[in-house]
Amino acid sequence: MNNSFLRVSIWVYLVIFFLYLLGPLVIMSVTAFNSSAFPRMTPWECLTFQWFGELFQDQRILNGIKNSLIIGAGTVVLSVAMGLAGALMLTQIWPKLRATYYTIIIAPILIPGVVLGISTLVFWDRINRMLGLGADSVLSNGIFLTVIGQSTFIASYCMLVLVARLQRYDIALTEAALDLGASHAQAFRKILLPFMRPAIASAAVLAFLASFENYNTTTFTFGGYPTLTIELAQKVRYGITPSISALAFIIVALTVFFALLNEAKLKRQELVAAARKQATVEELAGKIKLPSFFAGNMAAVLLVVFAVATITVVGTATAYDPGQCIANVKEQKQLEAEQRIQELRKQREEQRLRREEERKQRFEGVFEPGDLQPGSTEEEAEPDTGTNNSGFGNVFAPNALGGDSDEGEAEPETPPAGNGGFGGAFDPNSLQSDD
């Protein structure tokens, strides 16, 4: 009883936790397919792929992606190289200095990215000027500065990843290679580098992602080469469209794809290793019987399902035309808007009649009733300000000024908001009717 309660609450907790983690992503992804001009899930209007098309026609976004990819590649090369050098140095350095060295090399992770961005900019600008180069030199190029700036701290991340692997390296392996006649370069290339390969791959992926999503360092250094994050931030400032959701959806889909691919590959290696273990010597020499690709590999199955789903979606997107639906929705909207206008008008008419009725009863004979009539043509021309008009229009109408406590709360000194305030009084129609 108690036990089952615990189990249920764990499940509930898990559901809530994953909703918290993945909910925003799901909602954002869904908004990419809604034809509503503002990214939202409800009310659902039409299934559309137009935002993807819009995304791929947005030159600024495409240019941002291109810059991000170039800068990402540069950062990967520089950061992994610096990280590997730093990690190797850590194993070589005099043991007493090791802790100090480690602290220094880790420090950039703790320094705010903004500071790194500014200091990169200032530092290289100084060097640029010292060398007497112009503003268009390589040293003040946005790509160069961004790669350098991002690498200052991404290299530290890479080093952490590489050090973890390097700690498991037996230096005797290098010595063995040297002893067997290899030069230091050969020992590095043939023994250490292959050993480090998985960690180098991890570090490269990490460096690329860190570079791709970086904003606060890049914002100081990008110069003439805004990255995707910079472009997005600038776009959001002027309001967002579902094409940004579309971009997010593509990134999420790519992430899922590569995660599944990696998982399938790992599982595959595991299965192959297990098969090797059971294989006899003869089998090993030539044709080892490997398990088929999908056997016992859940991730591979999911990967294929995912790929098929993607192809289906893309196929549907090319064939699918939401024009009819959108037209319907438009029509629907128009109808709704008209209906609303009608209702408002009716409401106002009723109010007017009621007030007129009241006035007639109280101030009979004081004013000409024709004065009070607000121009009905004006109301039709400006349906949006209609409410306003009725709200203040009658209050500040000249006849109301003389009127009773009922509507006298509004001080006459306060300047009336909107033209509606005077609209009724100086309306040409009312003047006309005065005649």
Place this chain on the structure above:
Amino acid sequence: MSAGVGVDLENLWIRFGDFVAVRDANVNINGGDFFSFLGPSGCGKTTILRAVSGFLDPSEGRVLIGGNDMQGIGPNKRPTALIFQNLALFPLMKVWENITFSMEIKGASAAQRRKRADELLDMIALPGQGDKLPSELSGGQRQRVAIARALCAEPDVLLLDEPLSALDLKLRQHMRTELREIQQRVGITFIYITHDQGEALTMSDNIAVMRAGVIDQIADGKTIYNDPNTAFAASFVGENNVFRGKVKQVMGNEAMIATNRSGDLVARISTANQGKMKEGDDAMMFIRPEAFAIAPDGATGDHFVTARVNHEEFEGNVFNIFTEGEGGKEIKVSIPNHGQSFQDHTGQNITLEYETHNAVLVPAGELAAE
């Protein structure tokens, strides 16, 4: 057997800061020998090996391989191959790639390498295992792959750093024989590092006994066992009973020492110390457990020791009697088992007899830790 390439250490000193790891080592290793450095851990034997293989520069003195000074020549240029204590097989390479790594460095084709690997795999009795990874082999198999990898480089000198220490007892004993066989087949010089005197004695042509950076004795196994130079060599190699005393009288190659509790005893002065020991010197006499025999009660003289039996145990091939000597020191006596009946002496006093030439006298010195 081919002459092989010899290795000479001349006045070799190796220091790490203030610490002296090797103190004035002078060793001549003949070409084609199986030579062992035997000593407890931390005595500097691995340091010597690293100096020979080129991973370490001597602080003073020279290392000569085949008569050539190796100063300034890196490990990859020396005609040596080292078998590491943990073997250091390349984990990501298959067995055949491991074995022929030295050929890959020289740019041999895959077919050539494959062929050579198969030959070597046959030699180490692992035919057809070339496509496995080192992690897929057993400890003994890995051991043999490491040997094959070193031999593939065709070194003049093979250096082995306690390669058997990670193996279990059975395998270790088997590999001893195998190593010796391989050495005799290829005919190159083997320099073997070990702290296991059994390994050193069974395999080596010559042994250097080391203590705290100093080489105490260089000789063949029989000499080291029977005629040790120092108290350390006597106590480290094999089991030994020690009697302390002062030299009372030197009689040619023999001397009489006065012990506190066992009276005057006569022993042979070890060869290296003959003519050097004088009356009044502190001395140590060593008698092997198997050199004792039980004498009739009441016998006395300069080659009899009386002792009380603490306990006895039957080991199969020998019958061990542990007695309390007169210095409170335990004396172990091993009587070979010929199927005779043993009388239990526990709690009794017995008289032990030895032959003078089986007792070795050396100057008093540091003993090996138990």
